[in-house]
Amino acid sequence: MASVTRTTGTRGKARRSSVEENLQRAMERLVGKGASFTQLSVEQLAAEAGIARGTFYLHFRDKGELVAKLMQRVTEEITEAARLDAPETATRDDLRATVKAVVGLYRRHYAVMAAIVETAAYDPQVERLFQAMMRALVEVNRKALKRRRDAGVVGDDVPALTPDVVTWAFERACHQLIRGRKAAQVEALVDALTHILWTAVYADAGRSGG
Template identity: 65%
Template sequence: MASVTRRTGERGSERRTAMEENLQQAMQRLLQNGSSFTQVSVEQLAAEAGISRATFYLHFRDKGELVARLMDRVTAEIIEASVLQSPETVTREELKKTIKAVVNVYLRHYAVMAAIVETSAYDEQVAALFRAMMEQLVDVNRRALQRLKQAGRQQADLPTQVADVITWAFERSCHQLIHGRKPAQVTAVIEALTHVIWTAVYAPGREGRATTGSPGSRKQSL
């Protein structure tokens, strides 16, 4: 009986996940059609998702919770794409591949990101969610820079707010420079971001070297 109960619970969880995915996709489609978060109603969301209004409220307390969940999803995808597995030994080409992966996340979710930026100007709830999202991304970059510092890969005397500046500059570049552009133009933006981040952050003459010994020793080996 326990196994039957477990299987039933698993099926219920799968249905909830599928429904949440359906609603998130419905929100993205509505945003892609030019609506803002504030303009989209629960009735519109339910109709777009092919469900009833009552079913929507079985899964989300209100539209704000759906927006928060959608932003969490986008944030998780950006973080997954942006984390360098070994920032201590990363090469310029590896950095470029990582930047390209993050840009692709922004392209995939451009409608959501654009709506977040627009709505955050006058909706405090969305503004708070956007700030929290950016703070998460800044924290990821701060930790990566700390690892670079320990490995001796970071530029000497790097200002403390470089992670903040890079994170926000990246977001602004993706918001302003990649949507609706030709592939060659997007590639040019990726090249520019790679150049800026590599030259601003990474210590010269140490590409592709790994740290040996303790982090504080800063010994390098091929």
Template identity: 50%
Template sequence: MASITRRTGIRGNDKRNAVEDKLEAALQRLIDAGESFTQVSVEQLAKEAGIARATFYLHFRDKGELVTRRMAQAAEEVIAAARVDAPETITQEGVKKVIRAVAKVYRLHYAVLTAAAETAVYDEAVREHYDELMQRLIDVNRRTLQRLIKARRLPAGTPPLIADTLTWAFERSCRQLLHHCKPAQFNALVDALTLMTWNSLYTPSQA
């Protein structure tokens, strides 16, 4: 009996994940069509995803819970892509590779991350999760900054706030500039973010 229960649980998780995937794809299409997450109703979202409204409520309390769950997945992907194993010796091309990977995650989950930023204004639960995501990214960049200071690639007095500022500038740039982004525009954005990050964090210290 125990093994049957476990398999049922796995099938249940698979089904929920499939529903989430459909809803995120539907949300992407609606936002691409000019809708805002605030204006999209659960009925409209479910219809676009090809599921019943009742199915939505079987898995989620409201749209905010959907965004929170999908944002959690996106957060793990962003954190993984943003990790730099050896910032002390990384080259500018290496930085560009990391930034491209992070930008690709932002583009993949553009609708959810945009919805999260929009919903965070009035939904406390979403705001807490969104702030947590941003703080985790800030912490990653702060640790990188400290390692660069220790390696003397940056002056000892480099303010930690640089990491915070870069993180928010990156998030805002992706949220504003990735929508309907063509390949050439995507590459230009990656180049710009690379130059900004390299000059702020990785340029060898002249001190």
């Protein structure tokens, strides 16, 4: 009996994961066509994902719970990509590679990220998760600044809120400047974000190289 229960549980998790992936791809297609996640109905999402409306509600209470679940995946990916192994010795090229990776993930998951921002305005659970994601990303930049300061690469004159400000600016820039952009425009965004992060957090006063 125990063996059957484990198998059923595994199959149930696999089924849920499959439903999540189908719904995520459905969101990406619909949002990619210009739809607003807030305006999308469960019926539209289910139909685009090729599942029954009842199947959606078998796995999720509402659209907010779907977004919260998808957000956990995206948060882990983006936070991991944002970390530099050794920020105290990182060069500007190292930082650009990291920025490009994060922007690439944001671009790939734009539908989910846009849904997060929209849903956070009225769903307390999604708002909490969104704020937690941003705190995690802020902490990445705070630690990078501290490690560069401790290593003597950066002075003590960088304002304490700088990591917070640049992290939120990064998120807003991705939200506003990625959708519908061509590859060259995305590369230009990567260059701009790298310049801002390097100048504000990574480079000492008067230094721009690395």
